[in-house]
Amino acid sequence: MQALHAERTTVTPEIRFLPAENRLLVAGECYPENPLPFFNPILATLKHYFELHKPPHFEARMQLQYINSASTMGLRSLFSLFNEAGERGTDIRVLWAYDAEDDAIEELGTDLVEDFHNVLLERQPYNA
Numbered sequence: 001m002q003a004l005h006a007e008r009t010t011v012t013p014e015i016r017f018l019p020a021e022n023r024l025l026v027a028g029e030c031y032p033e034n035p036l037p038f039f040n041p042i043l044a045t046l047k048h049y050f051e052l053h054k055p056p057h058f059e060a061r062m063q064l065q066y067i068n069s070a071s072t073m074g075l076r077s078l079f080s081l082f083n084e085a086g087e088r089g090t091d092i093r094v095l096w097a098y099d100a101e102d103d104a105i106e107e108l109g110t111d112l113v114e115d116f117h118n119v120l121l122e123r124q125p126y127n128a
Contacts, residue, residue, distance in 0.1 A: 001052065004045055012038050013064060019049055024060040030075075031068040039074030043081060050085040058082070058090050063097040064105055072108065079112045079119060086118025093120045100125035 004017035013028030024046070032038050050058075060082065067075065079094075086092045096109035106123065113121040
């Protein structure tokens with residue numbers, strides 16, 4: 001399976017999916033007017049990856065500076081996909097990096113994993 005890379009734009013984060021390393025990076029701001037065209041290809045690629053490869057472990061590093069409510073739903077779909085992979089035996093770990101002074105982004109990470117018991121969230125505050 002090929003790696004996926006999307007450069008950061010003014011309204012979407014950088015995406016780096018490295019299947020050989022069982023790793024995903026999402027970094028930047030996420031507030032496109034319509035998030036479906038942004039999230040759908042990522043979700044489809046990861047769904048195919050998890051179904052085809054069934055990796056023993058997977059790590060996602062999320063470092064969002066801002067996300068709007070519409071994009072939060074796309075992120076929730078991503079976490080749901082992680083949870084499904086976890087149900088099938090993949091050890092899923094999300095490294096949730098956030099500005100130590102940004103309570104909203106910190107809480108978003110906690111809220112996202114609340115319903116997904118097969119996703120381990122590791123909080124990583126940093127000073128911007």
